[in-house]
Amino acid sequence: MTTTRVAVPRKGRPLEAVLERLAARTGTTELADDIISTLRYEKAITKGNQTAEDDVYHRLAEYSGLDDPTQPEYTLLRDDRDGMPRRVVFDSVTVPTAHGDVQLVGREEPFRALRTHEFALGFDSADLVLEEVVQLRDDALTSIEEINDRIDPLDTDVRVVTGLGDTVYHTLLATPDVVDAQDRPLGREFVRNYDGEFCISPRYERLVEAVLGTAALDGITFTYPENGNEEEADIAATGIGVYLTVTGSTARDHDLELGERLFPSETVLLENARERDAMTEDVGDLFAEPEETALQSV
Template identity: 65%
Template sequence: MSEPVPVAVPRKGRPLEAVLERIANVGANDRLDDLADRVSNTLRYEKAVTKGNVEAEHGPYDRLAEYSNPGEPNEPEFTLMRDDRDGKPRRIVFDAATVDLGGVHLKLVGREEPFRALRTHEFALGFDSADLVLEEVVGIRADGLTAIADVNDRIDPVDTDVRVVNGLGDTVYHTLMGRPETADPAVEFDRDFIADYEGELCISPRYERLVTAVLGTAALDGVEFVYPDPDEEEEAAIASAGLGVYLTVTGSTARDHGLDVGEHLFPSETVLMRNAAERDAAVERALDALDVDETASEIRV
């Protein structure tokens, strides 16, 4: 068997689950379905342990030995890392798995920042949140960005060789929302409203560059970014400011805080990426296997 092509993947959370679902769909066999289920269920349990919601019967090293089966195809390996929560507790996360997609062999390798691993040419292929691309390399312009399909056009080739290929369909949205009294009754919270708005806009500090890229600098003239306090719920902070942008699926929590849910400004989705400078036959075969048209995704570059 030829050496498997390494693919950088997230270590935990919704993006990793989306990657494993893509792998299972492409491979179309029960062993890959089982891999996706085992990794997802294990990491959900470990998250509950880290949060203190569940008390584990055995220590982390015993659990690692139970979970991992190194070297076997379609079998996962896990590792320990320090979580960023208070006290820096140890957390078991995904480490690696070798999979066979109809004769195309891949080694999924867990990374804290897959996008950056592609930027430094450690990997030719990888999966990460599209948000990371906007936060780091997408150019800021006067006009806003409305679709991830347009992201590659805004990447300066001098900054990086990484390009988005397509999305995995695990979509949530950066959504505009505000208190009803912030606007006239007949006015909707949308991009046109922001273009005429002057005042505070509450966002997460990490999304300042992303929101600027999505809305465009022209629309943000007269807008002041404000941020939630460290222990404050995002929706509560937006309610205090009157207007804000937050990641949401249904918007039910926003409405619980008295907010009207406005325009979905931009999809947040796990994406397949490639480093265009890293080309060989094995990488191209791996890309062909992974680059499938997912109807659930809003992204097709």
């Protein structure tokens, strides 16, 4: 039977979203739960919140089903924490489906693996697509559905097919003093009429420019959190900025007001149009919600 390879992140929320979506379509809930719980446990060990009796190499051997592709395999990567410990991350697993076997293959940067035509299908954060390839324009990018219109076809053959709904938001945050300085809601128009420092994570500079629109950035100077500081604390010190929020509780702890949700940080299904065939289309449909269709024909 034909096997379709799909690039996925090696760890974190995007990988969990993919596993949960595939489990919902194939009934492999136990497999998904096993991979998710293993990686969460290993993350806790790396962060020092859990201890393990066996060393990392014994744990890796215990987890990995090398003789059975339908059992998950894992690998080791250097973590960027102090001491650079080795961390167990996802490597691969094969799941039988009605459209043939689907092999999930872990990659550090799935989006870039699709750009180099290593895969036809893959999953990655929408954030990375904005950081890598969307065109910056005066008008703001406001939704996942608008991404493909901002991708130059000469730059890449990769397009967004659909989102998985594991959404947190890049949200405007500001102190009450800054909010009270204008008689309007804390949103894009507020930023358009604001001059001064604006605190963001340096890895999201291009994303912020895209979702606010370049016309809103006149008179604004980006600042960045100090290493080791909570982003919300530095935004509070600056007065205004953008950060990822779920409930907003940490922002409120720093006396920040929550403004407009600028853009969803969501795992998205990606396709390299040049590598598309009938099998990859069927597998793509497997991951999409029944009522969803592709965002744009490519």
